[in-house]
Amino acid sequence: MPQFLSTTDADFEVRFTQVLNAKREDSPDVDAVVADIIADVRARGDAAVIELTRKFDRLDLTPETLAFSPEEIDVACASVSEPERAALELAAARIRAYHAKQMPEDARWTDDVGATLGWRWSAVSAAGLYVPGGLASYPSSVLMNAIPAKVAGVERLAIVVPTPDGIANPAVLLAARIAGVDEIYRVGGAQAIAALAYGTETIPPVDKITGPGNAFVAAAKRRVFGKVGIDMIAGPSEILVIADKDNNPDWIALDLLSQAEHDESAQSLLITDNADFGQAVVAAVEKRLETLERRVIAGASWRDYGAVIIVKNLDEAADLSNRIAPEHLELCVADPDRLADKCIHAGAIFLGQWTPEAIGDYIGGPNHVLPTARSARFSSGLSVMDFIKRTTLAHMTPEALRAIGPSAEILATSESLEAHGLSVTARLRKLNE
Amino acid sequence: MPQFLSTTDADFEVRFTQVLNAKREDSPDVDAVVADIIADVRARGDAAVIELTRKFDRLDLTPETLAFSPEEIDVACASVSEPERAALELAAARIRAYHAKQMPEDARWTDDVGATLGWRWSAVSAAGLYVPGGLASYPSSVLMNAIPAKVAGVERLAIVVPTPDGIANPAVLLAARIAGVDEIYRVGGAQAIAALAYGTETIPPVDKITGPGNAFVAAAKRRVFGKVGIDMIAGPSEILVIADKDNNPDWIALDLLSQAEHDESAQSLLITDNADFGQAVVAAVEKRLETLERRVIAGASWRDYGAVIIVKNLDEAADLSNRIAPEHLELCVADPDRLADKCIHAGAIFLGQWTPEAIGDYIGGPNHVLPTARSARFSSGLSVMDFIKRTTLAHMTPEALRAIGPSAEILATSESLEAHGLSVTARLRKLNE
Structure with missing residues (x-):
């Protein structure tokens, strides 16, 4: 009860x-194990990933078979029933339509002193998506992670999905194809996160990693945060x-x-x-x-x-x-x-x-990757925002610099950062020649 | 050269x-020390914070003197020179104007099947801002962190700033006042991050922590990430x-x-x-x-x-x-x-x-808290977005559910999540009565 x-x-x-x-x-303290796995993948690349996959997933891979081949994906996709394919395609279309509305606008304006300010959004170049393994893996999660990335404009989108004993879920591969995923690797665990973050001979590194996983995956994501971006610890x-x-x-x-x-x-x-x-x-x-x-x-x-x-x-x-x-x-x-x-x-x-x-x-249509454990107090579900970043823009005219430069000089002096102040002073002097 | x-x-x-x-x-491995400090603050609250401040900052505090009093802030603010005050106020106005333009719009629309979808933004309720200590602390960083939070609508904004040997920078306190900061605590290091994340008898917990700091502060932020939101590891x-x-x-x-x-x-x-x-x-x-x-x-x-x-x-x-x-x-x-x-x-x-x-x-006007160490590949500078979060909204009519519900049933069955499917089936059955 x-x-x-x-x-x-x-x-x-x-x-x-x-x-x-x-x-x-029950959060087992797997951090030490995960640190060793990451170090191993950084040091030995493919060889470490292959060895760890043999150990944890009982699967023998080679550098050539780390990724699913297009033919393997074809065969898997063809095995999915027609109603399931149609449902995945309707879901993908609705998720895509919702997330397309999230793309924010660039901005640029000229203010009262004549300074032109603004910002510009651009996509992360490469993203990696972790998909939990075996038959229990969820094709819906592939759509929910991959579609926002593709809507954002991510050029290269890789999936890592463990296939214990070689068993893969065909619907996951079909969802990946529908969503426009570019590469699918049959590796999982902390070794997959390490490979995505640092790259191996076969798996090029990505800039951002999203997707749910077990305690090992979560600990690995926490460790590589900073080297790459991550979504959240779910x-x-x-x-x-x-x-x-x-x-x-x-x-x-x-x-x-x-x-x-x-x-x-x-x-x-x-x-x-x-x-x-x-x-x-x-x-x-x-x-x-x-x-x-x-x-x-x-x-x-x-x-x-x-x-x-x-x-x-x-x-x-x-x-x-x-x-x-x-x-x-x-x-x-x-x-x-x-x-x-x-x-x-x-x-x-x-x-x-x-x-x-x-x-x-x-x-x-909205994303199903959402903040858990009271973190909705400060964070949001997955969205296109997770796959883009903002560059701020500033363009001063001589007049704008004349108007606001002196205040920058004062603040630089107050903070004892002389070169900061001098970089403004030298320009203002030219204006006053 | x-x-x-x-x-x-x-x-x-x-x-x-x-x-x-x-x-x-040079990243010293301070993680074990930081873990102990966090555990100590969680266990003993104010007593731990006070003891650690005595040890690291050579400063004797009581629960009553953990925060600066309004009178102390008055005195400090009055000691700042008039040109410096004017420069801080101009900076604050320009930073505020820039960040005000960042506030995103809520959205709501009805799609082709009659489903009403959208999202809504809301502010984090309470945020904490770490300011590095002593005379080397930067008032400009106070403005850059605090103003986006206030523009976002954060109701409660606390600052923690170590004051080694009791020395505080008056310009930091003035910047905090100009920015609308609500509470200023004279504590620093990992103990300040722990106090903000978990709360003590005197320092209520916050939902989000931003601001730069040394290796101890960075390690503490990484550890409390998840319990609270953090900005970045700079x-x-x-x-x-x-x-x-x-x-x-x-x-x-x-x-x-x-x-x-x-x-x-x-x-x-x-x-x-x-x-x-x-x-x-x-x-x-x-x-x-x-x-x-x-x-x-x-x-x-x-x-x-x-x-x-x-x-x-x-x-x-x-x-x-x-x-x-x-x-x-x-x-x-x-x-x-x-x-x-x-x-x-x-x-x-x-x-x-x-x-x-x-x-x-x-x-x-743009923020000076920016992604370092190549992380501009996947992350953005500080902005109002760091202090708000998105709630997605969905409202189905019976007709919308009739249109898309069957696909949800198929996908739930495919993922072996029977109750998911039945929650749709039960409603569709009523519609077909």
Whole structure:
């Protein structure tokens, strides 16, 4: 049974804080191992990657077979069923259309002193995308990572995906092809991150690495951050549903379970202003758990981290939501827009009872790579912004320099940076000749 | 003497790679020490911060004196000279005007299937800004970090600044006041980062930490990344000047020296298509180094990491610039806009001979916190974007769900995520009743 709380309970604050701070992730300290793997790949390149792949994935590769060949990808793509291909193509088209709107504008203007200022956006040249391995790898995640990169204008997009015992998911390869991925390497783990960051004889280095992975991948991304850009260190998935009594308890139960089935560490929370409705949802979850394929995982997640919180009104719900800062926030209430305005910290909001979170995972258009573990307080889901960078521009005329240069001289002197000041002084002197 | 290279040299590629990869930073491995400090601050809060401040800064604080009082700030501000105050205020106004233009728009639209999609930006609630300590701390950096945060709408903005032996820079406190900073704590080092990330009895936690610092601060930021957001791990400063012969060698020399004087690890590079001009700049640098206040630092930087590179033409210069991905790029050529279009990877570009880089450090308007160590390949300077985050929005109508829901069911089945599919199926069934 999940936690059942009410804001009117005397011990609510204590119990809510426990829900909020539940240590859901068992983070083994793999940092030393990962440091060794990265050093090995930097020192020995392909040879290290091949040796580590033999060890961890029981797969014998050569420099020639590190990447999937076009023919191998052809064969895999042809094996995907037609309905699945059509679904992937619809998803890709919708994700592409959404992300195309994210491309920001360049700017340039001349201000009151005659200085021309602005900025310019440009794409990262090469990006690498980590895709978790084997048959459990998700083609939808390939689309969600690769399409923003291609929309941003990334010229070279590489995927690394481990194929333990040589088993690859054909739908992942098809998703990569649909998204326009240029290279696919069958390597995984920290060794794949190291190869992308530093390059090997066969795998050229990239500038940015995105995508989810296990503890080894996360530790490797943290270590190579700075040498390359990374997206985020993702934790287990979460959903918060805020629902009033005018909902079908079974629909809400399925929405909660669609996070819980991801991972025993996932967290599914329901906030409602109606205790009877809350109980009805709990009953519906129990009923679905009798037959759900992934009932062991979903049941453990719901039992250990799930919670139903009864509030006096929806304002209280919004306040709690802001403390939770959920990855996914579903608002199944009469006026979801009004409630959304009050929910400031959330990765993605799903408005109304006809917008199950699963739509966002696959086909809605917005990205499903979202900030977890309360990081929606300060970060955003994946977007084209992750694959572009801004160069600021400044152009002074002699008159502009005459107007603002003297203040720069004063500040340089104040900071004891004489050459800074002199670089302005020398020019101003010429103007005053 | 700096390196003197020409692209026509037989060994150019080898020597250019050496310049590019010069190991300029001595990164002591302080990670273990920092891990202990963070654990101590998490466990003991104020007591740990106070004890570490006594140890490292030789300063006795109490919980009541951790923060500067308004009266102390008043006194410090009053001690700043009037010209310096006016210069800071002009700088603040120009930085504010530039960054105000960066605020992105929210978006919302209804697509062809009737789904309403979009996103919404909101500010980080609380941010903390690290300011390096003592008299060497830079008021300009306070403006550059604090103003974007306030423009973004950050409600609570705290500064941490070490004051070794109790010595504070009054201009830093004035800059903080001008920028609208809410709290100023006289603590520094890894203990200050830990206090901002996890909070103590006196220092409430923040959501995002920005600002430069030494190796301890950098290691602490890397460790707390995830718990809070961070800006970047900054390295020593760099400038690349691309100049043709129609420039005053002394001006270019001063621009090169204004990076070199920051730090013995700074790197100043000149690319020119005229060898005689290159030699003239080298001579001008030597002459300035005879008298420059910071000649020991600037001389060491120029000698150890400086380089003059002779190219055949400006296209070649742009290619090299893209490999360098400089933090600061100054284009002193006849048509700087045209050359800028080809220089894709750079933190900030200064166009034309009347735009010395020092203008950008203080008063131009764009931010001076910029990506170093080739990270302009994948990252941007500090901006309002660092203090806001995006929430994606999706609202399906029953008709929209009918149109795209079946594809979500197919993909969920393909990924063996049954509850995901059922959350759509249950709703579609209702529609088909």
